[in-house]
Amino acid sequence: VIKDGWHGDTSRMYFVGTPSVMARRLVETTYEAMWRGIRAVRPGATLGDIGHAIQSYAEGERFSVVREYCGHGIGKVYHDEPQVVHYGRPGQGLVLQPGMTFTIEPMINEGTRYNKVLPDGWTVVT
Incomplete structure (x- = not known):
C-alpha cells in the first residue's frame, strides 16, 4: 500500500493443509521471535537489542536465524535504511x-x- 506517498508493508503466514508438528513449532517460534523483537523497540534501544531478542529466543528453541535477509526502513521509499538484521x-x-x-x-x-538461491534468481531454499 502507498498512502499519500508513504509505503506500508505487511505479511502473514498461513498453513495449507495440516502442518507437521515441527512446521507448526517453527511458525509459532518465528511469530514469538518477531514479537520479542518488537517489544525491544524504544527510543535509546539499538538495532542489536532487536536482533538479540529475536536470535536468543529462536536459538533457545533450537532454530537458526537467516543472516542474508533482514527487515528494513520504510517510509517514502519501500526498502530504505536501516537494515534491521534479526541477530x-x-x-x-x-x-x-x-x-x-x-x-x-x-x-x-x-x-x-x-x-x-535457485537458478531462477528468486526462489530461496534452506
Missing part, C-alpha cells in the same frame, strides 16, 4: 530515535541458517 548483540548498532519506521520480519530455519 546481534545488545547495545550494538544504530540507536533508535523517535519517528523511525522500519520492519521486523525474522526468517527462522529449522536446520542451519544457510540458504541457497
Whole structure:
C-alpha cells in the first residue's frame, strides 16, 4: 500500500493443509521471535537489542536465524535504511530515535541458517 506517498508493508503466514508438528513449532517460534523483537523497540534501544531478542529466543528453541535477509526502513521509499538484521548483540548498532519506521520480519530455519538461491534468481531454499 502507498498512502499519500508513504509505503506500508505487511505479511502473514498461513498453513495449507495440516502442518507437521515441527512446521507448526517453527511458525509459532518465528511469530514469538518477531514479537520479542518488537517489544525491544524504544527510543535509546539499538538495532542489536532487536536482533538479540529475536536470535536468543529462536536459538533457545533450537532454530537458526537467516543472516542474508533482514527487515528494513520504510517510509517514502519501500526498502530504505536501516537494515534491521534479526541477530546481534545488545547495545550494538544504530540507536533508535523517535519517528523511525522500519520492519521486523525474522526468517527462522529449522536446520542451519544457510540458504541457497535457485537458478531462477528468486526462489530461496534452506
